[in-house]
Amino acid sequence: MVVPYDGKMSRRSFLDYLLGLGILAWLAAVLYPIIDYFKIPPQTEAAPSSVVAGSVKDFKPNTGKVFRFGNEPAILVDTPDGKLKAFTAVCTHLQCTVQYRPDMQKIWCACHGGVYDLNGRNVSGPPPRPLTEYDVTVKGEQIVVSKS
Amino acid sequence: MDKTSKVFRWIDKRYDLGIVEHFAKEKRVPQFKGSFWYYFGGVSLFLFIVQVVTGILLLMYYQPGAQSAYESVRFIVTKVQFGWLIRSIHSWSANLMILSVVIHMFSVYFTKAFRTPRELTWYSGFILLALTLTFGFSGYLLPWNTLSYFATKVGTEIVGVVPIIGKPIMELLRNGSDVTTATLTRFFGLHVAVLPALFTVILGAHLLFIQVQGISEPESWKDLPESKKKHIPFFPNFVLRDILLWLIVLNVLAILAVFFRWELGHKADPFASAPTGIKPEWYFLFMFQSLKFFPAKLAMIDGEVFGISLFGIAGLLWFLVPLWDSKTSKGKRNKIINYVGIGVVLYIIILTVIGARS
Numbered sequence: 001m002v003v004p005y006d007g008k009m010s011r012r013s014f015l016d017y018l019l020g021l022g023i024l025a026w027l028a029a030v031l032y033p034i035i036d037y038f039k040i041p042p043q044t045e046a047a048p049s050s051v052v053a054g055s056v057k058d059f060k061p062n063t064g065k066v067f068r069f070g071n072e073p074a075i076l077v078d079t080p081d082g083k084l085k086a087f088t089a090v091c092t093h094l095q096c097t098v099q100y101r102p103d104m105q106k107i108w109c110a111c112h113g114g115v116y117d118l119n120g121r122n123v124s125g126p127p128p129r130p131l132t133e134y135d136v137t138v139k140g141e142q143i144v145v146s147k148s
Numbered sequence: 149m150d151k152t153s154k155v156f157r158w159i160d161k162r163y164d165l166g167i168v169e170h171f172a173k174e175k176r177v178p179q180f181k182g183s184f185w186y187y188f189g190g191v192s193l194f195l196f197i198v199q200v201v202t203g204i205l206l207l208m209y210y211q212p213g214a215q216s217a218y219e220s221v222r223f224i225v226t227k228v229q230f231g232w233l234i235r236s237i238h239s240w241s242a243n244l245m246i247l248s249v250v251i252h253m254f255s256v257y258f259t260k261a262f263r264t265p266r267e268l269t270w271y272s273g274f275i276l277l278a279l280t281l282t283f284g285f286s287g288y289l290l291p292w293n294t295l296s297y298f299a300t301k302v303g304t305e306i307v308g309v310v311p312i313i314g315k316p317i318m319e320l321l322r323n324g325s326d327v328t329t330a331t332l333t334r335f336f337g338l339h340v341a342v343l344p345a346l347f348t349v350i351l352g353a354h355l356l357f358i359q360v361q362g363i364s365e366p367e368s369w370k371d372l373p374e375s376k377k378k379h380i381p382f383f384p385n386f387v388l389r390d391i392l393l394w395l396i397v398l399n400v401l402a403i404l405a406v407f408f409r410w411e412l413g414h415k416a417d418p419f420a421s422a423p424t425g426i427k428p429e430w431y432f433l434f435m436f437q438s439l440k441f442f443p444a445k446l447a448m449i450d451g452e453v454f455g456i457s458l459f460g461i462a463g464l465l466w467f468l469v470p471l472w473d474s475k476t477s478k479g480k481r482n483k484i485i486n487y488v489g490i491g492v493v494l495y496i497i498i499l500t501v502i503g504a505r506s
Binding site for chain 1: 205208223227228229230231233234395398
C-alpha cells in the first residue's frame, strides 16, 4: 500500500533516523577516548631555570661543550679570547643539535651547514633566527648556566 | 544511492564484485534450537579485534625493560588520558576472549562439527586456542609486577619439567636459565610480533575453511528432508545479529573495565619472597590445582612429570578427536564423544572451583 506523503515523518524513517543517531553516539563514545589517549600527557618534570655545565678547569679557550639543560641540549663555548658563553644548542632551522667548530671559531650545525657567530647570531646557511643566549656565572669552580 | 552504485560499478568493472555478491547472497546459517552457539566464533573474532586495537594503543606508550616496563604501565594508567581504560579493556578482553574461545571449542565438539569434512577447521581452531593461551601467558608478564614475575617463573618451570625437550624450551622461553628482564624482552617480542603474525595467518585459514565448506549443520538434520531444514541468510540477517551481539559484548567489556579496573600491583622484585595465596589466571587454574593432588613420587616418576605428561597426552587426544571418533566417517551418533566431553567440562569446572577457593 502506498501512503500519500502528508508532510509527517513515517514511522520507518523515524526509526532509521534514531538508529543512525544511536550509531553516531556509539562511534563518538568509542572514538573519543582513543583520540584523547594520544594527547601529550602532562610532564611532571619541571624545567630547571639553571644548571651546572661543568668545572672551570675543564675548559680551554676555543672549545665548546654540549650539555643537558632540562630536556634540551645547550652549548657552552669558551671563546678564543677566553670568555664563557652559553646558548641553546637547538638549531633554529630544523632542530638539529649544533656544535662548536674551533677551526671556524663559530657555532656550526652539521645537518644543513648553518653557522652562528659567538654571539649566537645566524651568519650563514639556512637558520632563520639567532640562538637564544643564556647567562653564565662562575661560582667558585663551577660554571652555572641560567635562563635570562 | 546513485553515488554508491557509481562507486560499486567502478570497483565492479575492475575486480568483478559479482563473486562477492553471489557469495553473500548464497551463504546461509542453519536455524535450530542450538543456533545460539554459532555466535561464539564471531564473538571470539570480535574480542581478538578489540585486543589488536587496544594492544596497538598500549604499544604507543609501553617500554619493555627492567627500569621502564612497570613504570611505563604505571604512566599509562595514571598519566595518559583514558590510559587506565585502554589497559583495563585489554586485560578484560583477553580474559573474555579465552572464555569465548573455550565455549566456541566445546560447542563445536558437542555438535560434532569437527567431523569429516571439517577436520582442518578443528585442527586450526585448536592451534588458535593454544595461541590464545600463549598470548595470555606472554602478555601477563609485560607489566613486570610481582604476580606476573612469579607466574612466569612457575609457568616456564613447568615446561622445563617435560623430559628431554623441556629444558631447552624453557631456556628458549626465558632467554636464559632464569626469569630476568631478558625474558621480558623475549615475551614482548612474542606477544607483539610472533604471536599476532602466526595468529593472523591461522585465523585466515580457519575462516577460509568455513567460507569454503559452509557452516556445519546439526547432527539431527542428517535424515531431514531439505524442505524441513530452516536457514537464515548470512547477509544481512546473521550479520546484523552478530553486530548486535558484538555491541552487547562491547558494553559488557566497558562495564567490567570501568567498574572493575585491572590492578597493576607492585613492581617485580626477583629477590623478594612469593606473595601468599599466589595463583595462576583462572584459565590455568584447573591444571595448577590438579598438579597439587599428585604425590611427589609416582612409581619412580616425579609427580610433576607424571601430571604434566598426562595433560600433554590429554591435550593431544583432544586435538586428534576427528581421528579417534570412529563413527566420524559414517556420520553416526557417537555417545562416547559426549561422555568424554561432559567429563572434561565437569573436571575443568570442579578443579577450577576448588583451585579458586583454596
